[in-house]
Amino acid sequence: MKTITAYKCTNCGQVMYPRHERCLNCNEREFKEIYPTKKGKLLTYTVVNELPWGIDERARVLGVVEFDNGIRALGLIKSDRVKIGMKLTSGWDEVRYMNGVRVYGLTFS
Numbered sequence: 001m002k003t004i005t006a007y008k009c010t011n012c013g014q015v016m017y018p019r020h021e022r023c024l025n026c027n028e029r030e031f032k033e034i035y036p037t038k039k040g041k042l043l044t045y046t047v048v049n050e051l052p053w054g055i056d057e058r059a060r061v062l063g064v065v066e067f068d069n070g071i072r073a074l075g076l077i078k079s080d081r082v083k084i085g086m087k088l089t090s091g092w093d094e095v096r097y098m099n100g101v102r103v104y105g106l107t108f109s
């Protein structure tokens with residue numbers, strides 16, 4: 001499943017998402033595109049209680065997940081129980097319906 005694209009430094013192996021002009025570790029300019037693995041680990045999360053108009057839920061959980069290959073990304077946590085360090089499976093699902101358009105994003109469950 002290709003969802004997001006991350007960048008791995010060809011010199012030192014540093015993984016960056018989103019892309020930077022130069023490697024944050026060694027200043028290299030060459031990167032290899034890599035993609036998230038299916039599973040990852042929850043590093044941190046926050047509960048958002050003030051949601052924009054049009055989202056018919058009381059709260060949402062946003063979390064930063066580190067995939068098994070080192071990519072870190074923010075996504076919507078769909079699990080009922082949330083605990084730092086828990087294993088999650090990534091998906092690419094509708095996260096919002098806005099002006100008649102379905103908006104997709106990273107989800108974890």
Ligand SMILES: [Zn+2]
Pocket residue numbers: 009010011012013014023024025026027028
């Ligand atoms: Zn580097």
